Amino acid sequence: MTSQKTAGAAELHARMRQTAPLVQCITNYVAMNVAANVLLAAGASPAMVHAEEEAGEFARIAGALTVNIGTLSPGWVGGMKTAIAGAMAAGRPWVLDPVAHFATGYRRRVAAELLALRPTVVRGNASEIIALDGGVSAGQGADAGDPVEQAEEAARRLSRAHGAVVAVTGPVDFVTDGRRAARISGGSALMPKVTALGCSLTCLVGAFTAVAPDAPFEATVAALATFAAAGEAADQGAGGPGSFAVRFLDALHGLDSQALEVGERIRPA
């Protein structure tokens, strides 16, 4: 058997751009437009398809599926489960974003049900990852209330328990597949001041897993490094969250693949 060298972040970024993977994003009302623009700017092809009647059929033609519980309702949960079944039947990766799952009983139940369906990747902020592991987090809603470092052990445990790559985002991101781990730095302190950037990143993780379905750890690192590099570039000259949001789309669009690997951006942890 020949051993293949795993592609680096810059190579995966170039591949993602060249192939413009179709990504089915079941995301929330707040994020739908933001995430679609982020994917288009980054080079992927988003499709926001969530109705139970068609979500499973669509998942079979998409390169990857992403599922986000930000604005939950029973009809959407039906669409999520149908889409997950379709993606898994077709051998496609899927990514879970457990937005504020600790806030209510309904959210907790749905997040646990989705986690049991074995996502390829889980991406959340520190509070979401701590709570998903059964810990007590300081989070109240969609925004993080805990530092990333405090969620690292939770991420490792979750990854081993569920066979998923787990990404914790914040000022410095942490990613693990239970065996390996990496930290990604860059971005901007303005990123958490623009709504739905975390949700959009989840969709972008989907785009990278679509072009590297056998390497979800590397794909997740590359997606996070894309946001880190584009966020850093957009920060320069931004006057606040409004101008940052516009500059961020431009930075994603103009991003040089090599910027993902400059300096110490990606470090083993």
Ligand SMILES: Nc1ncnc2c1ncn2[C@@H]1O[C@H](COP(=O)(O)OP(=O)(O)O)[C@@H](O)[C@H]1O
């Ligand atoms: N203080 C910060 N400095 C730099 N980048 C940040 C900061 N906070 C969040 N980010 C980045 O913002 C993006 C969204 O992450 P995060 O805010 O943790 O997600 P969520 O919106 O789900 O809470 C990630 O790319 C993350 O690296």
Ligand SMILES: Cc1ncsc1CCOP(=O)(O)O
């Ligand atoms: C504000 C809000 N409320 C429900 S979903 C949502 C968006 C959360 O977006 P993100 O997790 O990317 O900050």
Ligand SMILES: [Mg+2]
């Ligand atoms: Mg979030």
